[in-house]
Amino acid sequence: MAILEMKQVKKTYGSGHKMVEALKETDFRADKGELIAVIGPSGSGKSTFLTIAGGLLSPTSGEIWINKQDLSGLNEKQRSKIRLKEIGFILQASNLVPFLTMENQLNLLDKVKKGNMARNERMQLFEDLGISDLRNKYPADLSGGERQRVAIAKAIYSNPSIILADEPTASLDSDRAYEVMELLKSETKNKNTTTIVVTHDIRLIHYCDKVYRMTDGVLVLDKE
Amino acid sequence: MFLAWNELKKNKLRFVLIIGVLMLVAYLVFFLSGLANGLASLNREAVDKWDASAIVLTEESDKSLLQSTMSIDEMDAIQAGETAVIGQINAIAQTGDKKANVSIFGIEKDEFIMPDIIEGEEFSAANEVVAADALKEEGFGLGDKLTLSSTDETLTIVGFTAEARFNAAPVLYGDLATFRRIKFGDAAEANGDQINGIIVRSNSLSNLAGNEELEVIESETFIENLPGYTEQSLTLNFMIYFLFIISSVIVAIFLYVLTVQKISMFGVMKAQGIPSGYLARSVIAQTFILAAVGVIVGFILTLLSGAFLPSAIPVAFDILTMIIYGFVLIVVAILGAVFSVLTIVKIDPLKAIGG
Ligand SMILES: Nc1ncnc2c1ncn2[C@@H]1O[C@H](COP(=O)(O)OP(=O)(O)OP(=O)(O)O)[C@@H](O)[C@H]1O
Ligand SMILES: [Mg+2]
Numbered sequence: 001m002a003i004l005e006m007k008q009v010k011k012t013y014g015s016g017h018k019m020v021e022a023l024k025e026t027d028f029r030a031d032k033g034e035l036i037a038v039i040g041p042s043g044s045g046k047s048t049f050l051t052i053a054g055g056l057l058s059p060t061s062g063e064i065w066i067n068k069q070d071l072s073g074l075n076e077k078q079r080s081k082i083r084l085k086e087i088g089f090i091l092q093a094s095n096l097v098p099f100l101t102m103e104n105q106l107n108l109l110d111k112v113k114k115g116n117m118a119r120n121e122r123m124q125l126f127e128d129l130g131i132s133d134l135r136n137k138y139p140a141d142l143s144g145g146e147r148q149r150v151a152i153a154k155a156i157y158s159n160p161s162i163i164l165a166d167e168p169t170a171s172l173d174s175d176r177a178y179e180v181m182e183l184l185k186s187e188t189k190n191k192n193t194t195t196i197v198v199t200h201d202i203r204l205i206h207y208c209d210k211v212y213r214m215t216d217g218v219l220v221l222d223k224e
Numbered sequence: 225m226f227l228a229w230n231e232l233k234k235n236k237l238r239f240v241l242i243i244g245v246l247m248l249v250a251y252l253v254f255f256l257s258g259l260a261n262g263l264a265s266l267n268r269e270a271v272d273k274w275d276a277s278a279i280v281l282t283e284e285s286d287k288s289l290l291q292s293t294m295s296i297d298e299m300d301a302i303q304a305g306e307t308a309v310i311g312q313i314n315a316i317a318q319t320g321d322k323k324a325n326v327s328i329f330g331i332e333k334d335e336f337i338m339p340d341i342i343e344g345e346e347f348s349a350a351n352e353v354v355a356a357d358a359l360k361e362e363g364f365g366l367g368d369k370l371t372l373s374s375t376d377e378t379l380t381i382v383g384f385t386a387e388a389r390f391n392a393a394p395v396l397y398g399d400l401a402t403f404r405r406i407k408f409g410d411a412a413e414a415n416g417d418q419i420n421g422i423i424v425r426s427n428s429l430s431n432l433a434g435n436e437e438l439e440v441i442e443s444e445t446f447i448e449n450l451p452g453y454t455e456q457s458l459t460l461n462f463m464i465y466f467l468f469i470i471s472s473v474i475v476a477i478f479l480y481v482l483t484v485q486k487i488s489m490f491g492v493m494k495a496q497g498i499p500s501g502y503l504a505r506s507v508i509a510q511t512f513i514l515a516a517v518g519v520i521v522g523f524i525l526t527l528l529s530g531a532f533l534p535s536a537i538p539v540a541f542d543i544l545t546m547i548i549y550g551f552v553l554i555v556v557a558i559l560g561a562v563f564s565v566l567t568i569v570k571i572d573p574l575k576a577i578g579g
Contacts, residue, residue: 051574056495056573056574057574077499077500080494080497080498080499080500081497081499082497083495083496083497084496084497084498084499085497087497089495089496091492091495094492095492095495095496096492097227097489097492097493098234098489099230099231099233099234099235100227100230100234101230104226104230107226108226108227108493108498109496111226111502112497112498112499112502113497138234154496
């Protein structure tokens, strides 16, 4: 069943001779229970693709359907609601709030949304990510890898139907990177959700059900 | 509240500084209001003490008690619940090397403007007076013989009464005969029926005055027409209103700078789908906490420093006014936060996180 569908989606930045076609016309669909990798060189349009898929960026043309809702006609407020309910972002840049402890980063989500993980699930998540001891620390007091893992915990915590991860393992050593991929995979399978991971690291792609390759704004299926 | 409170906890120094600034503004507002109040009572204490509804003066005196002269017989024509006659003159009183500007009231002992005595006794013999306690603070005492600037008469202080200053001068209350001897000297006998005004207590002020040449002036109007009174209170109130505007601008600027610094953080939260409304409420809540703490600390500080102030500075804090001004300050600070709220609403999550 398609949870995310993109029809003829295109994105151009700028205009005139400065125009960049970051994403050429793309059709894409992701089903429940799928772990999908998007690989490709720097600047090829991976982040553009991912942010459009998550309703953060409006495409120049085309339609995006998330869980049977068409994003095209929605305003920012309505898209914000869909992001909160359906999407877990793990962004390339840090996406933690500097003045909240690790625990409070998740508590913040409890303030604005229902249906997040239960207490024991949350403990398990912290355990799995190896960040149980960091619960009362602030982002500034963590290493890059630790911060990344907290960001992952935050994305998974709200039980989203789609997890979108931009280079989630970039600042992790390979053992940790494998563990994170394992975790994303088991989340996807156990909860029957969908995860799309953008990565440079081709060693990680054997965890994935499908691998897409992005080259100069063109997305092609590489491996099924 | 969750975000607002956690941020306050984490960035204590930053917010303590903002609270400090708000506190100083509140302090200034409270202090000025105390000063305005103190200066006002300096002028009006004696009039408030009458607890009267109006005063009758001659039309041509232009609402000045000193300039008004009439015959005591005018009283018969006035239809009011209670009436009291008053004669008034200004003088410099001196005893030893102590000098003071005083206002002398000639009154009838059995009428309602006779002041309550807090020390000593009522005047009874010629040239005995009851003095405002302000004179006591300047070093005058019971039994002091006062020489006056404009006459050879000497007065004797036989009692004190509280809160009795008229147009900034402490009042000496004596009987009408004493007043006339000071005012007219040798001609006192010939002017035996002269007074300055008639003070009335009455429910209805219309058609009170039986005479075309007399004017009925409500107490508040009379006070506003005391020399310098309106100018003074307008000046101070303007300063207070400007302070309100200034504090709103200060808060707006502070919060705006803070908000701009946090744009990427707000972007991150918005990307996650946290509603702008939630973030905006958090900024408002934060402003409320900052302003409320600042105002309360300013309030306490004002009262503390008021207690240590020399009595020459005429501050008198009116708690009700201060509470109202405190509320206004908080509201005004929250208005200042509206700017930041607009900024937050406009943040594009994607641009903010530099994705
Ligand atoms: N806001 C923007 N304005 C103009 N051009 C942009 C903008 N964002 C991205 N681009 C351009 O679009 C193209 C795709 O960018 P994108 O960020 O999607 O690449 P990417 O594949 O994620 O690269 P990386 O692996 O380095 O993260 C690039 O050529 C980039 O310069
Ligand atoms: Mg990228």
